[in-house]
Amino acid sequence: MSARALPYRPHNHDACVSQALAEARSICQQQNARLTPTRERVLELIWQSHKPLGAYDVLAKLTSEGHSAAPPTVYRALDFLQQHGLVHRIASLNAFTGCAHTGEHHTGLFLICRTCGNVLELTDTGVSDAIHKAASAEAFRTEAITLEVAGICPACQAEQNHE
C-alpha cells in the first residue's frame, strides 16, 4: 500500500474514507468480527474528519441523521473499533481518530496541531525501540504506549509567518 496523503495536504478525502472502510471490512472479516451498520457508520464519521472527534460529536452526528442513539451506543462502537485497531483514542483530547496504519503492529505516535486541530499518525521504530528499551531497563513489562505530541503543524507555521 502506498503512503497515505498527509492530512494537511489537499487530497480527495472521500477516497481516503472509502479506502479506510474497505480495509475495515476486510480486517473484520479476517478476525470474524461483525462490522455492523452502526459500527461502520461511526467509523465513517470519524474518518470524515481529520480532526479527532469526541464521542459526543459522533453522537450528535448520528442523532442528527435520525439514528436514535444514546451515549452507550457510541462508546460501544468506539470500543469495538479500538479493539480491532480501526480507531485510536487520543487521551490528551478525549477524542478519537481513524487509524492510519491498520494491520501494522503500530506504536502510534500522534502529532497534534494545537492551532488547526489536525492529527497525523506516525509509526517510528526508532521511537518505539527507545521506549521499549527504557521500560526494559526498569524491568517493566510494556503493554500499551500512549504517545501524543502537541505543537504546530507545518501548514500553521507557514500561516504564522505570513502575519
Place this chain on the structure above:
Amino acid sequence: MSARALPYRPHNHDACVSQALAEARSICQQQNARLTPTRERVLELIWQSHKPLGAYDVLAKLTSEGHSAAPPTVYRALDFLQQHGLVHRIASLNAFTGCAHTGEHHTGLFLICRTCGNVLELTDTGVSDAIHKAASAEAFRTEAITLEVAGICPACQAEQNHE
C-alpha cells in the same frame, strides 16, 4: 541530588514528601510564585500517594480534613502546580502525580502499572531525541509530549509468578 528511590521499593516516604515540598518552596521562591497553604497542601496530598490521584480524590481528602473546598479550588491548585512543573497530569488516567524531576528539562516518560497502579517517572534522552527527530522529519514544531506506558511493574510480575 541522588536518585530518588523507586516507588515500588520500600522506603521512607515521609522523607520523600518532605524533600519534594522543600524543593517546591525553593522553586516557587525562585520564580516569584506564591505557594499558598492550599497549593502546598494539595502538593503534599499528591506526593503522599505513589499512585496518581484524581482531582476528586484530592478534593475528598481536603474536605475530610475540614477544608471547605469545591472542585475549582482543586483544579486551580493543580493548574498552578503543573505550570511550575511540580506535578504532572497523566492523561490516560485523568489523574495527577508528583514530578520526580523538578527543575530538569523533563520529557517525562511514565511507567504505569495496571495492577498496582503505581507510576514511575523517567527521563530518557534516547527516547526524547527519537521523538524530536521523528517530529522534525515531518516539519512539526514540538511543544509538549505526552508519553505514558501501561504495563506491569517488576513487583507485580513477581507476584504473578508466585501464583
Place this chain on the structure above:
DNA sequence: AAAAAAGTGCAACATTATAACAGTTGCGAG
C-alpha cells in the same frame, strides 16, 4: 427449532472539568 452468544436501545447515573461572579488578601505606588 432451541439454546447460547453477541449486539442494541434506553434510562439513569457517575466522573471529570469549567464558567461566572463575588469576596478577600497581599503588595507596591503615591
Place this chain on the structure above:
DNA sequence: CTCGCAACTGTTATAATGTTGCACTTTTTT
C-alpha cells in the same frame, strides 16, 4: 499609611465525558 490593583479564594451552577444495568433483538451455534 492607605489606596488601588492584581492575584487568590469561595461558592454555585453547569458542562463535558464516560459507565451501569436491564430488557429486548438479532445472529450464531448446536
